Structures are given as C-alpha cells and as structure tokens.
Amino acid sequence: MRERVNRRDWMKTTGLAAGAMVAGAMKASAAETKREASPQPLAKSSVMFQRNIPVRYEVDVFVAGGGPAGTAAAVAARSQGATVYLAEAHSCLGGMGTAGRVPLFMPVSDGVNFLPGGFGKQVITRLEKEKGLRGPAHDIEALKRVYDAMVGESGAVFTFHTSLIGVETESGRIKHVVCSAPSGIFAVRAKVYVDATGNGDMAVWAGAEYEKGGAHGQLMPGTLCSVWSDIDWKTWEANRPKGPQPDGSMLEKAFADGVFTTRDEHLTGMYRLGDTLGAGNIGHTFDVDGTDERSLTKALVTGRKALKEFERYYREYLKGFEKTRLVTTGSLLGVRETRRITGDYVLCLADYKRRATFPDEIGRYAYSIDIHPLHPGKDSYAQHRKDFDETFRYGKGESYGIPYRILTPRGMDNLLVAGRCVSADAMVHGSIRVMPGCFITGQAAGMAAAMAGQQNLSVHRVDVKDLQRRLKEFGAFLPNA
Numbered sequence: 001m002r003e004r005v006n007r008r009d010w011m012k013t014t015g016l017a018a019g020a021m022v023a024g025a026m027k028a029s030a031a032e033t034k035r036e037a038s039p040q041p042l043a044k045s046s047v048m049f050q051r052n053i054p055v056r057y058e059v060d061v062f063v064a065g066g067g068p069a070g071t072a073a074a075v076a077a078r079s080q081g082a083t084v085y086l087a088e089a090h091s092c093l094g095g096m097g098t099a100g101r102v103p104l105f106m107p108v109s110d111g112v113n114f115l116p117g118g119f120g121k122q123v124i125t126r127l128e129k130e131k132g133l134r135g136p137a138h139d140i141e142a143l144k145r146v147y148d149a150m151v152g153e154s155g156a157v158f159t160f161h162t163s164l165i166g167v168e169t170e171s172g173r174i175k176h177v178v179c180s181a182p183s184g185i186f187a188v189r190a191k192v193y194v195d196a197t198g199n200g201d202m203a204v205w206a207g208a209e210y211e212k213g214g215a216h217g218q219l220m221p222g223t224l225c226s227v228w229s230d231i232d233w234k235t236w237e238a239n240r241p242k243g244p245q246p247d248g249s250m251l252e253k254a255f256a257d258g259v260f261t262t263r264d265e266h267l268t269g270m271y272r273l274g275d276t277l278g279a280g281n282i283g284h285t286f287d288v289d290g291t292d293e294r295s296l297t298k299a300l301v302t303g304r305k306a307l308k309e310f311e312r313y314y315r316e317y318l319k320g321f322e323k324t325r326l327v328t329t330g331s332l333l334g335v336r337e338t339r340r341i342t343g344d345y346v347l348c349l350a351d352y353k354r355r356a357t358f359p360d361e362i363g364r365y366a367y368s369i370d371i372h373p374l375h376p377g378k379d380s381y382a383q384h385r386k387d388f389d390e391t392f393r394y395g396k397g398e399s400y401g402i403p404y405r406i407l408t409p410r411g412m413d414n415l416l417v418a419g420r421c422v423s424a425d426a427m428v429h430g431s432i433r434v435m436p437g438c439f440i441t442g443q444a445a446g447m448a449a450a451m452a453g454q455q456n457l458s459v460h461r462v463d464v465k466d467l468q469r470r471l472k473e474f475g476a477f478l479p480n481a
C-alpha cells in the first residue's frame with residue numbers, strides 16, 4: 001500500500017503537540033518505523049536529548065544537501081544577493097553524480113531547446129572546458145571541481161561532513177535547524193530553508209506531508225555505480241550488439257551458466273570515460289529503502305558482491321572487456337526513489353501526457369519516464385522497456401512544464417524543496433528525478449528562497465512573475481513566461 005503521511009499524523013506518531021516542536025532524526029526515524037513496514041523497530045525505548053548549542057550561521061537561505069539540486073539552489077540564491085549556508089553530509093558536492101558515481105547526464109535538451117538553462121548550462125560549459133565530458137558521460141573528479149568552484153565563487157558558504165540532524169518548527173515555520181559536524185553540534189538560523197537532501201529529510205522532520213513509493217508502495221531498486229579499467233573500447237565498438245541493451249546481450253547465456261545469483265534482466269551498462277576507462281551503472285539492489293540505514297547497509301553489501309559477478313560476466317561474455325577490472329564503487333549507494341514531499345500542487349502523469357503548460361512554470365523538462373523494474377525478471381523488464389522507449393517517450397521539441405507550486409510544501413511557510421523530493425506523483429518522479437531536472441528545480445527553489453527571505457514573505461506568496469523574470473535573466477528556459 002502506498003504510504004501517505006501528513007503533518008498531523010506525524011505529530012501524533014511522535015507524540016508532539018501542534019505548537020513548538022523539536023524534530024530530530026532520531027525521533028523522526030522512530031516515528032517512521034511505526035508507519036513503515038521495517039523488519040524490526042528502530043528503537044526499544046527512548047531518552048531525552050537536550051543540549052545548549054551555538055548558533056553558528058545566521059543567513060538568508062540555508063540549503064541542506066549539496067547534490068545537483070542543492071548546488072543549483074545555493075548559486076541561484078546568491079545570484080540574488082542572499083547570504084547562503086549549505087551543509088553537505090558527504091565529502092564533496094554533486095550527490096549521486098559524484099559520490100554516488102552516477103556516470104552521465106540524462107538529456108539536457110528536448111531535441112531543439114536546452115532545458116536546464118542557467119545553472120545547468122554553466123555546469124556543462126565548465127565541464128566541457130575541463131575536458132570533463134565524453135558524450136553525456138562525465139569525469140567525476142572534474143564535476144566535483146566544477147561544483148566546488150561554482151558554489152565557492154558564488155560566495156555561498158559550504159561545509160562538508162556536516163549533516164542536518166534536526167529541525168525546530170513552530171506553526172508551520174522552521175525556527176532553526178541543527179547540524180552535526182566533526183567540530184560538534186550547532187544550530188543554523190535562516191529566513192528560508194531549502195531541502196535538497198534527496199530524501200526530503202528536512203521537510204519530513206519539519207512535519208511536511210509526503211508520499212513514498214508508487215501505487216503498491218514499492219520503491220525503485222538502487223544501483224551501486226562503479227568505475228572500471230582496462231577496457232578495449234575499439235573492440236567493443238566494433239562488436240557491439242544492436243538493440244536497446246547491448247551490455248545485456250549475453251545475459252541469458254550467463255544466467256544459464258550460473259554466473260549470477262539474481263536473475264536481473266535490466267543491465268543499464270558501461271559508459272566510456274577514457275581510453276580504457278569505463279563508468280558502470282550496473283546491477284540493482286532490490287527492496288532498498290534509502291531512508292533506513294539498515295536497508296542501505298544490506299544493499300551496499302549485496303551491491304559489492306553482485307559487481308564481482310558482473311566482473312566475471314563482462315570479462316567472459318563481452319568482447320573488449322576480457323581484461324577489465326572493477327576499480328572502485330560509489331561511496332554512496334545510488335538511491336533512485338524515496339520520499340516525495342507534497343506541495344501546493346502534485347505534478348502528475350496526466351500533466352506529463354498533455355505536455356502541460358502552467359502559469360507558474362519555472363522550467364520545462366522532457367526525459368522519458370524511467371522507472372526501473374521493481375523486481376528482477378523478464379516481465380518487469382519488458383514492461384519497463386515498453387514504457388521507457390514507447391509509451392512515455394516524447395517527440396522532438398516536446399516537454400512538460402514544471403510549476404513553482406511543486407517546490408512549496410503544503411502548510412510550511414519558509415521551506416522549499418528541490419531535486420528528487422519535489423511534489424510529483426511516482427510516474428513523473430521517474431522523469432524529473434534525473435540531474436538536469438534537479439538543476440531546474442534547484443535553481444528555482446534557491447531563487448524563490450532568496451526572494452521570500454528578502455521580502456519577508458511566505459514561500460507561497462512569492463511573486464511568480466517576478467521569479468520567472470529573474471530566472472530568465474539567470475538563463476532559465478521559460479518559453480511560456
């Protein structure tokens with residue numbers, strides 16, 4: 001069953017009244033355990049945790065998470081003169097595209113127009129200058145440097161190894177948030193907050209409504225992305241089988257030979273990074289919940305083991321890969337789907353199908369609906385292929401509008417969401433979740449946050465025409481505004 005949680009339910013489960021509340025990761029996790037069918041409860045009992053902590057940053061805009069959405073938000077907010085602090089839990093900016101080793105950018109164009117104009121255009125241009133792009137595949141280290149430079153030059157303050165761990169909310173307004181870093185626990189006070197954590201942590205801990213999973217409550221599988229050496233690309237190109245899944249052309253034989261412990265028919269594949277180097281989006285970890293560290297741990301262990309099987313598969317079954325070696329895997333598991341925060345509007349499949357236009361459009365995007373098979377096996381894969389290649393694929397020049405209202409969580413005054421956790425149904429999430437989509441929602445959220453902060457307005461009352469004007473100046477593709 002699909003999980004749907006609202007603010008009142010959330011407060012009931014945490015035992016908090018409707019007034020002031022402190023929502024920490026530990027409390028939220030304990031509450032979620034009741035709602036989610038986790039194998040074992042996360043907590044046996046509870047303790048009170050209270051400290052006096054310093055307020056280390058007082059800024060106009062706080063951004064939690066420095067993936068494609070968070071970096072775009074920080075730079076866009078700075079472009080409007082807002083002071084910005086960004087907290088990133090990991091050791092680099094870029095999220096899945098760097099720490100997760102996701103190998104390439106999904107389309108930045110509808111075949112006619114460049115869609116993630118503004119921040120996305122700057123990223124691609126800088127990567128090209130760094131010789132960090134090979135077709136759509138990116139050099140992960142170059143991308144890290146590009147994000148470092150862009151956020152640094154914008155004047156936004158950012159720190160790594162800094163996790164958001166708590167949110168204090170009063171009457172739909174975040175009063176401050178709590179972060180944990182090597183130097184200790186500290187608070188951040190901002191006028192407006194942008195949740196770019198991918199999982200929507202800040203919004204959920206603030207009490208926002210959300211959904212998780214599709215019609216049957218299941219989440220897309222994850223993938224532990226990887227880097228491979230010693231590939232003879234010329235031989236592979238000369239012998240590359242035709243069809244939608246060249247890397248998977250020998251899977252049937254390998255299944256019959258007992259190479260794999262899981263019969264996963266969907267093999268996205270290996271992408272050329274250098275003369276002999278490849279980036280892999282290979283294998284799936286099924287039934288993983290990216291908001292539960294126990295589930296993530298299991299998936300990482302499974303993913304690492306599975307890649308050893310894929311190493312054998314590539315070496316023994318595909319021409320050009322005879323000497324390939326797995327060099328490294330992502331330091332974050334690739335998580336495709338967790339929570340979608342419910343906004344003033346939920347972008348839905350009907351909007352996708354009609355190539356919708358909205359008066360409050362903040363961008364347009366065009367990627368097909370890419371929902372990886374929820375189960376291993378032939379039938380799920382066949383359905384995925386049909387949906388991705390035929391049913392939902394757009395023609396040249398076609399795109400769907402992204403309304404501002406999917407960035408504004410219902411009932412929350414000074415909070416915006418960006419990236420993977422925006423307000424969309426599970427189907428549209430399958431399209432908007434990729435990096436160019438995250439650039440688009442990230443830059444709009446950052447800019448709107450700056451405006452709301454400077455004008456002392458609720459995020460629901462931002463002048464959208466003015467936002468669109470500023471986004472256009474920033475380079476956004478807004479043909480209908």
Ligand SMILES: Cc1cc2nc3c(=O)[nH]c(=O)nc-3n(C[C@H](O)[C@H](O)[C@H](O)COP(=O)(O)OP(=O)(O)OC[C@H]3O[C@@H](n4cnc5c(N)ncnc54)[C@H](O)[C@@H]3O)c2cc1C
Pocket residue numbers: 064065066067068069070087088089090092093094095096097099100102103104105106162163164165196197198199201222223224225281333334335336418419420421433434435436438
């Ligand atoms: C296996 C896989 C393959 C994919 N392939 C492609 C592809 O080929 N092309 C493409 O364009 N897209 C692809 N995607 C999708 C895309 O990479 C992600 O959906 C996108 O990166 C999401 O961006 P985001 O900024 O919302 O979140 P993320 O990229 O997840 O970034 C979130 C950031 O927030 C940080 N964070 C999380 N919680 C906290 C916290 N509490 N405090 C502080 N920081 C926090 C994380 O460390 C992370 O850096 C793929 C995704 C996966 C998983």
